[in-house]
Each structure stands twice: as structure tokens, then as C-alpha cells.
Amino acid sequence: MQSLPSAPGPDTLPLYQRLAQALRSEIAAGIHPVGSGLPTEIELCARHGVSRHTVRAALRLLVDQGLIERRQGAGSRVIADTPPVAYVHTIRSLSELFSYTRDTTLEIADAETVTLGEAEAAAIHWPPGTRWLRITGVRWTADRSEMVCHVTVFVHARFAELLTDVSRQDGPIHALVEARSGERVEEAVQEVSAAAMPPAAARALGTRTGAPALRILRRYLDASGAPMMVAVNWHPGDRFAYTIRLRRDDEPA
Amino acid sequence: MQSLPSAPGPDTLPLYQRLAQALRSEIAAGIHPVGSGLPTEIELCARHGVSRHTVRAALRLLVDQGLIERRQGAGSRVIADTPPVAYVHTIRSLSELFSYTRDTTLEIADAETVTLGEAEAAAIHWPPGTRWLRITGVRWTADRSEMVCHVTVFVHARFAELLTDVSRQDGPIHALVEARSGERVEEAVQEVSAAAMPPAAARALGTRTGAPALRILRRYLDASGAPMMVAVNWHPGDRFAYTIRLRRDDEPA
């Protein structure tokens, strides 16, 4: 039986955390290489002189950190020797991709079913010729004092009949599609780039055509990876920025 | 004592998971509003006729899902009634903020200690007058076939002496600062906006001044929230885009 390292002072970490540290060190040192198995719970109990409960608490930490993987009956396997995830950005719902979606409203100017042209198809990364419900409009701040962006949303034609009253609804369109069709958005890809403001968006926003603009393309994909919906937003470059905050997120150790 | 719901078949969920589901339902139903306290562990034991160990396993699930918050000696508090995190974007290190950082190199053109002017101070959101080590350069693709962006990094003056050989080092500068100073970056804030390419960056990149460009500001903050380092990147708008992928990530439940 080995004794886990502990500071003499009153600030010793709990036993299970010290055990986790020891195992982390062993993994980092290559004693348990990636792909190999960790000792069994019982063996760790005997080796360190602690109860199985404590061993399991330590191993749970390593699982949470993505260092090991456990399977009932098969043991624990090392799947990474890198330090734990250091920075995470968490979004609770697609609406929070942009924080403003909570406090803004979409004013729909037009909604019609169209066949995708060459240029539009390239813009949204999908083959031309397919039919989509195209919704265009302007997103305003809650107090309607300022225009946030020009919006073009392409919704797959199979959802078109569910959205005949879309201009009278509020809330994110993707949520409406999910609620009424029962199909879930499994993945979203967001692409941010800078480009010259196109004429249609410039007209709607009252800005100069060709001015620097932030273009945000969001593609909402179903389980098979096919797009259910694609949104293109044009923001005046001098008025809006997209901010994300990443916090360090590993335990005090 | 209440009995937790369970299917009659062989596919009943473990007891602690059913208890977690029951508590989730109670939170969603408003029986435990956001901000209020949950019953104590002992009370939940008595109410559902399970051991404290089982109650704690259930509560741990709710903590992991961000629904409740627990403090030793103070009880459990409901902090959200929304379903668990639906979409997450995980970044293993700040270098992966942009995937290209792995495969690019920074060519440093200049590094000198400067006093922050009015315009620069406003650009990086920090009062003027303070002294910083300003590093400028161009980031190239790995094969040096293309320029990725123009880079200006402001490092707090207290780290300047640690970076005298910065032009001969490679890897992310923030990692160098962390390793040599021992201070950790606790938080990073990234701001993406579109603007006209400024003259200095246009010269370095060989593009037209005033062309649409993607401006990315990253501020690296220490534990007190003060900036350790600020980076400003200018990307030619027609050549680069910033993409993030969000996958739906809630448990099967």
C-alpha cells in the first residue's frame, strides 16, 4: 500500500482528490499509456488502502475530465493523457448563439417558396435546384430604436406548409420548425466572415452598399447531416460585434 | 414516502436516475422555482424512501446539468428550470479558438514597449497611458504560401522582460507568458467584428486599404479580470471565415 501525498498543513485535499491527482500523474508520466487499462477498482483499493467508494469518486473525476473511459465488466481504459479541457464556451440554446436574439424581434418583409439559384446555392453551401421557403426581414432591437441585421432564412420546402403564419409568430424560427415538425436540429454550424454589404441588405438597413459588414451564416442540420434550415445575417460592420467569453474551467487541483 | 415512477419491464432506469427525473419534473413544474431551495438530502431520503447515497447521486446529476447549485452547510438551490445544455462548443485550449493556430506560424516584424495612445486604448477597451509590450507581425500558413492575418499583440509591461527572445520562439504567445510568469489566464473574451482594413495591416498583407476585413480582438484576463494580454487580428474578408460547430448534447434520458 502506498500513501498518497499530502501537505502537512490543514489544507490537505480530500483523499479521493489526492488519489485522482496521483493517477493523473501516472497517466502523464506514461505509466498508464493511452489505450492501456487502469488497475481495477479493487486493486486500487488495496494499493492505496482506501475504500472502493473513494476509488470510485477519484475515477469519476478522471471520467469527467475525459482522461479515462469506463465500461461495466471491461474495466477502465486511458483515452487521453492531455490536461483537462481548459476553456469552454457553453451555449444553452441555439438562440443564445447571439445574445441579442433574446431581446430582439424579427420583422418579416417577405416569405415565398423559391428554387435555389446558382449564387444563392453557393452562398449557403448546398446544391442549386432544390426548393426552399425563403424568408427575408430585418431584426430590430427590443425597443425598435435600431436595426440589428438583415436576415434571409431558407427553410427546407417540406416545412413550408407548417410556416404559413410565420410572420405573425415570434421567437426563433428554428424553434418553430422543431416544435411543429417534430424533427430535431442535431447540429448547427456557424460561419462568420467579413464582406461588402450587398445591395438588398444595404437598402433594408439604410447603409451604403459595399460598406464592411459582418456576414453570419448558420446552417441547422438534422441527424443525417442534411440542412433543415439556413440563415444568413448581414450586420453593419461599424455597429455590431460578436462576443464570446471563455472561462478557464478546470478544477482547483 | 412516494414511489418513483418505473416501467414494469426490464428496462427500468436506476433508482437515482428516476429520482433525478422526478426532481427535474418538479423544477420544471414550478414546485421548486428558480432561486428557491430544494429539500435537504435527509428530507429527500425520507420522502422517497431511499438512502442518502442515492439522493446524492441524483443531485449530482442535477448539478452536472446546471439545474441546481449546492453549498456545504447551506443546502441546494435551484438556479435554472430550463432543460439541460443543448448545444456545446468545446475548445481544449485557447490555441484552438481558431483551428488554424495549430498549422500556422507567426512571423514577428517588430516588438517594442509603448505607452498606450488614445486610439489604441479605445480599440482594446482599456484606459490609455499604461505601458505595454507591442508585438506586430503576420501569421502565415504552415507552408508559407499564404498570409492568414496581420497580428498586433499587447502584452502587459510586467511580462516584457520575459519575452526578449519572443521573435525566436514559436507557439502561442499566451502560452509563453503563462509558462514563464506562472500567472494563469483565467478567462478570455473574443470579439469578432467587420471593419475596413487599416493601412498598416493592408500594407503588410498586400491588400487594399478600406477593403472589408474581419477584425478579431482577444483579451486574455487574469483572475482579477485585468487584461494580461490583448491580441488584435485583421483577416482579409474575402479569404477567411471563422467557423464553429455546435452539436446537440443532451442525455438520452
Place this chain on the structure above:
DNA sequence: GGGGCAAAGTTGTCCGGACCAATACCCGGT
């Protein structure tokens, strides 16, 4: 009324034990 201290209440840690379910492995039969 304010400050300090004691007590009660609550969660955190740690031990013991028992049984169940999934997996891996050996071994014999074909």
C-alpha cells in the same frame, strides 16, 4: 443596536457491506 459566540442544521468525506449486470475469458464440443 452591534459584535461575538455557541448551537443547530446541512452538505462533504469516508468507511463497511451486499447484490446485480455487463463483459471477457476459458474450455469443451462439433
Place this chain on the structure above:
DNA sequence: ACCGGGTATTGGTCCGGACAACTTTGCCCC
């Protein structure tokens, strides 16, 4: 060589108990 079954191994679940650490509350005293 392949397939099946039985058995040992291993993690998952659940119970019981005890003490420690921390927070809140309220009382007492100044």
C-alpha cells in the same frame, strides 16, 4: 477452426453508518 456455454472478473447500483467542515441562525452580552 469455429461456435456455444459456463464461469470469473469488473464496474454499477444500493444500503447502512459515522464524523468533519461549513453555513446559518439566534442568543447573549456589551
